[in-house]
Every structure is written in C-alpha cells, then in structure tokens.
Amino acid sequence: MTSEHAGGLVxxxxPIGNLADASPALRAALATADVIAAEDTRRLRSLLRALDLTTQARVVSYFxxxxxxxxxxxxxxxxxxxTVVVVTDAGMPTVSDPGYRLVRLAIETGLVVxxxxxxxAVLVALALSGLPTxxxxxxxxxxxxxxxRQxxxxxxATETRTMVFFEAPHRLTDFLVDAAAAFGDRRPAAVSRELTKTxxxxxxxxxxxxxGWAAEGVRGEITVVVAGAPEAAVDLSSGVAEVLARIASGEKLSTVVSAVAEASGLPRKALYAATLDARKDTL
Known part of the structure; x- marks a missing residue:
C-alpha cells in the first residue's frame, strides 16, 4: 500500500471535539496508511466509523x-x-502526547517526517483567552x-510570556490556588473547557x-492560560519595602533579598545594603 507520504512518518x-474539523488530508492519511499507531485503538476505530472511513492499515497501540x-x-x-501514521485521542501527536521518541528516531535515521x-487545544485556548499571543x-x-507543582x-513567577497549561478537572482548583500564590491573586488568566464541543x-x-469558580466543580478537558509577569521596572525603594514586609512576616533576610532581586532585576548587593540601612533607621 502506498500514499503521498510513502515510506515516511506522518x-x-x-479533532479535539468537533468531528467537522477533520480535514481531507487527515481522511487521506488514515485511509492510505500502512500502519496506524494510535494512543487508544478503540478511540481510533470510533473516529474511523464517525468519518465513514475504512482502512487496511495494521493498527497498533502507541501510548x-x-x-x-x-x-x-x-x-x-x-x-x-x-507509511506509519501516528494519531492521539485528540489534537497533535507529541504535544503532551506520544510521538516524540519516534520522531527523534526517524530524524536520526534520515527518514521522512x-x-x-x-x-x-493550546492554540485554541490561547486565542480565546484574550491574553497576549x-x-x-x-x-x-x-x-x-x-x-x-508549587x-x-x-x-x-517571573516568566513574561503568556503561559499555557493542561490540567485535569479534579486538580484544577488546587492548580489555580497554587498559581495565585506563585503569581499573585490578581494575575489575569482564562480557563477553557471542552473546546470545540457542545x-x-x-x-x-x-x-x-x-x-473560586472552579471550587464549585468543573468537568471536561481543561486548558489554562495565564498572563505573563509584567515587565514593569522596580525602583530600589520599592524593592526595600517588599523585603522589609516579608522579613516582618518571618522570612529570612538573605533569602528574601535574593528572591526580590531576581524577580525585580535589582542588584542584590545594593538591595541588601539599602535594606540594612532602612532597618537601622527604624531602630
């Protein structure tokens, strides 16, 4: 059996939910493959039935x-x-799903990929989030x-790019609580569920x-998009104020100075010295 990708890895x-998203190219690849490596063979056969496709390919489990x-x-x-076609339950192979190892082997062997x-789901959720893309x-x-996770x-915490995460529905609340602790309660974010589905x-x-919303219970496939850290400059006095507030709550001075310096870009030695001066002034 041959195809336009004969002798290569495809x-x-x-579709991540809506079967109408299945492209003609996907239909052709499934119909003409010699081997289909599927994350879940039952899901694959359901997809083939739904698309009214038949294939003579050897189907193997690949998860x-x-x-x-x-x-x-x-x-x-x-x-x-x-021709080996790799499919996952939904979305692109290798993106949090099987496929990477085979791609590396194929490339190292000089085979067509x-x-x-x-x-x-990554790009769909990113586009829907309303956050910088x-x-x-x-x-x-x-x-x-x-x-x-924490x-x-x-x-x-200091990543300035918009961040995209996958999460299971039963862990979503814990994830969001931990994210709020790490990034701040006010950091903008978006949670998408059941993308392209009913x-x-x-x-x-x-x-x-x-x-707070997730604590009421959320179902379905979850993608979380979180805004990156603002690139606002922090002056020395603001850095000192943050250090003083944190050591007043019981944190160790050297540890806090290192953390604030890294997050703000302030020179550590200058921040440390200014903090010591500020503490002397309050004694």
Whole structure:
C-alpha cells in the first residue's frame, strides 16, 4: 500500500471535539496508511466509523506506557518503506502526547517526517483567552504532587510570556490556588473547557476569581492560560519595602533579598545594603 507520504512518518492531528474539523488530508492519511499507531485503538476505530472511513492499515497501540518499547518496531516499519501514521485521542501527536521518541528516531535515521495539521487545544485556548499571543510558552501538565507543582509554578513567577497549561478537572482548583500564590491573586488568566464541543466554555478573570469558580466543580478537558509577569521596572525603594514586609512576616533576610532581586532585576548587593540601612533607621 502506498500514499503521498510513502515510506515516511506522518503525525496526524485529530479533532479535539468537533468531528467537522477533520480535514481531507487527515481522511487521506488514515485511509492510505500502512500502519496506524494510535494512543487508544478503540478511540481510533470510533473516529474511523464517525468519518465513514475504512482502512487496511495494521493498527497498533502507541501510548505513554509503551511508547519507548514500541518506537523501535515502528521504526522498523518505516525502514521497510511503510507509511506509519501516528494519531492521539485528540489534537497533535507529541504535544503532551506520544510521538516524540519516534520522531527523534526517524530524524536520526534520515527518514521522512511530515505533519497533517489539525486542531490544537493550546492554540485554541490561547486565542480565546484574550491574553497576549505574540509571545507564549506551553508548560503542559505540571507535577501532580502539590510540593512539586508549587515549586514549578514558583520558578515561572517571573516568566513574561503568556503561559499555557493542561490540567485535569479534579486538580484544577488546587492548580489555580497554587498559581495565585506563585503569581499573585490578581494575575489575569482564562480557563477553557471542552473546546470545540457542545458545552465549550471559557472563563476569564483573575487567578483568585477563577479559583473560586472552579471550587464549585468543573468537568471536561481543561486548558489554562495565564498572563505573563509584567515587565514593569522596580525602583530600589520599592524593592526595600517588599523585603522589609516579608522579613516582618518571618522570612529570612538573605533569602528574601535574593528572591526580590531576581524577580525585580535589582542588584542584590545594593538591595541588601539599602535594606540594612532602612532597618537601622527604624531602630
């Protein structure tokens, strides 16, 4: 069996909810593939039925749990001249979904890699958020453990680009609460759920407001978009005021000075010296 991508790896984007988003290119790729590597073979067969497609391709399971071991056998198919199409449950392969390892192997082996473009929850949510889209970063799913998630968010506190996250509905409230603690209650954000589906919804507001809304219970596939940190300059007196306020609440002076200096761009030594002077003046 041959196709226009004969002997190559095809990363095929699938609808993230609305089957009308399935492109003619996706239909052709599925119908003419030699091998289809699917994140969930049952979901794939449901998609084929819904699109009224038939395929003679060999269908194999390809998900997080077997991605590393299955990639080698799929590479062998590619080297034998077969067309391997990778599909996930929804959206683009490799974007928080399987596919990356196989892409790397194919590239290192000198094989053809192509893409059938399709819907992406990242870009759809970003466009709907109303937040700046000229510069953004995708952080995917953060760690499930609270401590690890909080540390990751803290490391992003000074990120100036708009940030996009995926999150499970049952962890959304905790995520938003932790984000508010790391970025500030007033940081603008948007939560999109069930994108392109019947009950699609996007909520916009501050992180604190969204955390209160999510506490009532949210269902569906979730994408969160958070505004980046403002690039406003901080003068030395403002930096000193922040340090004094934080050490008054019990934090250690050297730790706070380092954190404020990093976040504001102020020279650490100058901030430390000015803080010591300010403390002397209050004694």
């Amino acid at each position: 990363l095929a984007g699938t 997080d749990g077997n991605e590393a071991s299955r990639a080698e056998s799929l590479l062998a198919d590619l080297q034998a001249g077969r 192509s893409v059938v473009p399709g819907p992406s 000229d510069r953004f970063c995708f952080e995917g799913f953060l760690p499930r453990k609270p401590g690890e 540390r990751r968010l803290a490391s992003l 009950y699609e919804e996007t909520r916009r507001g501050s992180l604190a407001e969204l955390a």
